[in-house]
Amino acid sequence: MRLCEVTKEVVIEARGLTKVYPSGGKEFKALDNVSFTIYRGEFIIIMGPSGSGKSTLMNIIGCLDRPTSGELYIDGQSITGLTDSQLAEIRGEKNGFIFQSFNLIPHFSAIRNIALPLMFKGVARTTRDAKAREMLQKMGIEQWAQKRPSQLSGGEQQRVAIARALANDPAVIIADEPTGNLDSAIGTQVMQLLKKICNEGKTILLVTHDANLVKYGTRLIGMRDGKIVSGKIIRRSK
Numbered sequence: 001m002r003l004c005e006v007t008k009e010v011v012i013e014a015r016g017l018t019k020v021y022p023s024g025g026k027e028f029k030a031l032d033n034v035s036f037t038i039y040r041g042e043f044i045i046i047m048g049p050s051g052s053g054k055s056t057l058m059n060i061i062g063c064l065d066r067p068t069s070g071e072l073y074i075d076g077q078s079i080t081g082l083t084d085s086q087l088a089e090i091r092g093e094k095n096g097f098i099f100q101s102f103n104l105i106p107h108f109s110a111i112r113n114i115a116l117p118l119m120f121k122g123v124a125r126t127t128r129d130a131k132a133r134e135m136l137q138k139m140g141i142e143q144w145a146q147k148r149p150s151q152l153s154g155g156e157q158q159r160v161a162i163a164r165a166l167a168n169d170p171a172v173i174i175a176d177e178p179t180g181n182l183d184s185a186i187g188t189q190v191m192q193l194l195k196k197i198c199n200e201g202k203t204i205l206l207v208t209h210d211a212n213l214v215k216y217g218t219r220l221i222g223m224r225d226g227k228i229v230s231g232k233i234i235r236r237s238k
Contacts, residue, residue: 004198004218005041010076011171011203012038012061017070019056019226030056031067032226040171043198044205045214045234048223054207055176057223061205062174063091075171092121096165096173100180102157104149110160111136111145117168128167135163139193155186162193166202173197175206179213191216 019031031053038044048054059065060072063079066087072079074094079087096117104113111132118128136142141159149157158178165173175194179187195216198204206213214220214234222230
């Protein structure tokens with residue numbers, strides 16, 4: 001399998017991101033002056049202990065939260081000062097999400113779950129259904145189109161969730177412990193699939209506690225106490 005082709009096109013740029021929460025009459029810095037640049041086609045692995053700021057950082061990049069101070073640019077667009085509806089629009093346009101718990105709607109079929117991001121964007125049903133079927137075919141899971149999550153294994157549900165994340169052709173895939181609820185064999189299959197997606201040109205940010213997943217990335221970012229404490233090239237692209 002060829003390596004992810006990293007370009008010099010900036011897809012995410014953070015400048016001095018700080019996030020402060022009130023805590024017992026004091027202030028807690030979940031993020032402390034975090035700056036970095038991520039290029040299109042990178043597979044970034046973000047690691048750190050609980051409370052290191054990983055989830056806070058992902059929530060801000062995913063436009064689910066706002067920094068207290070600092071600047072964040074996604075595909076060249078600053079998110080600073082945007083309204084909630086504008087953030088939701090960028091979230092729907094620029095980001096695809098993969099979660100540890102899959103977050104599929106139980107009473108929706110696989111194809112309806114995959115089409116969900118397009119429904120939120122107001123895409124016509126015929127168009128979104130066609131796109132969802134395209135994603136099913138791309139992932140090799142056409143046979144699950146009408147199955148509900150309860151009829152699928154954990155690994156199968158995660159494949160549907162990955163197809164959903166890709167449905168809106170996002171600039172960035174944000175994966176939060178995507179193998180956390182899977183056994184090691186199925187987890188390996190999911191990581192190989194994410195690597196394939198990266199090879200096809202997507203930028204992936206993956207948060208994990210599992211050091212065994214580092215080998216799939218192109219760059220490792222280590223966090224502690226709200227700061228980036230290490231950065232390491234895992235392997236270079238061709």
